[in-house]
Amino acid sequence: MTLARVAILISGGGSNMVALVRSMTGDHPGRPVIVVSNVPGAGGLAKAEALGVPGAVVDHRPFGKDREAFEAALNEVLTAAAPDVICHAGFMRIVTPGFVRKWEGRMLNIHPSLLPKFKGLHTHVQVLAAVDAEHGCTVHEVTAELDGGPILGQARVPVLPGDTEVTLAARVMVQEHLLYPAVLRRFVAGDRTPVFLP
Ligand code: GRF
Numbered sequence: 001m002t003l004a005r006v007a008i009l010i011s012g013g014g015s016n017m018v019a020l021v022r023s024m025t026g027d028h029p030g031r032p033v034i035v036v037s038n039v040p041g042a043g044g045l046a047k048a049e050a051l052g053v054p055g056a057v058v059d060h061r062p063f064g065k066d067r068e069a070f071e072a073a074l075n076e077v078l079t080a081a082a083p084d085v086i087c088h089a090g091f092m093r094i095v096t097p098g099f100v101r102k103w104e105g106r107m108l109n110i111h112p113s114l115l116p117k118f119k120g121l122h123t124h125v126q127v128l129a130a131v132d133a134e135h136g137c138t139v140h141e142v143t144a145e146l147d148g149g150p151i152l153g154q155a156r157v158p159v160l161p162g163d164t165e166v167t168l169a170a171r172v173m174v175q176e177h178l179l180y181p182a183v184l185r186r187f188v189a190g191d192r193t194p195v196f197l198p
Helices: 015-023 043-050 067-081 097-103 123-129 165-188
Strands: 004-010 030-037 055-057 085-088 107-111 134-141 151-158 195-197
Touching: 004 015, 004 043, 004 067, 004 165, 015 030, 015 043, 015 085, 015 165, 030 043, 030 067, 030 165, 043 055, 067 097, 085 165, 107 165, 123 134, 123 165, 134 165, 151 165, 165 195
Parallel strands: 004 030, 004 085, 030 055, 085 107, 151 195
Antiparallel strands: 107 134, 134 151
């Protein structure tokens, strides 16, 4: 069986990318083919290199507000890598409907909240402010609606007394690194049954 080609988009440290890459071994039906960062020198690029995964940078800054031009450059790199699946993993760019249309049905993202609650940024602060008893992360398909695509997995964690944004983010991050690889493995195998942890 041919292995699915997986591209991973990052902007920063790439801890989710590392978890995904490390999961794609043995009888896993996918393999990483490229890690692309919109930020030159992102920490995840060195981690990808250390893991033997080719890296690339498509700096969004020269394109200014021209999202389409940035995405055209990004698509050149992605098309050359010919991915079957694209994983957004700490990729901090909002993509246009045109980009989504090109890759729709083949793109995943991980968001640090129990969607549909707390879309957007600073989710851990939002959860603390809402005094919610639980929090977590969600893997969803990327669609034109920000953080709004079909949910493919969720992991829940308790919010504990004395939690801060830092302690909460760390607890969620542990689950991100379990959830995303589990969802990717199913997704690559053509199984869209959602994964729920614990
Ligand atoms: C994580 O909180 C993830 O949920 C969000 O970006 C953050 C950084 O992820 N998408 P990573 O360490 O760069 O994978």
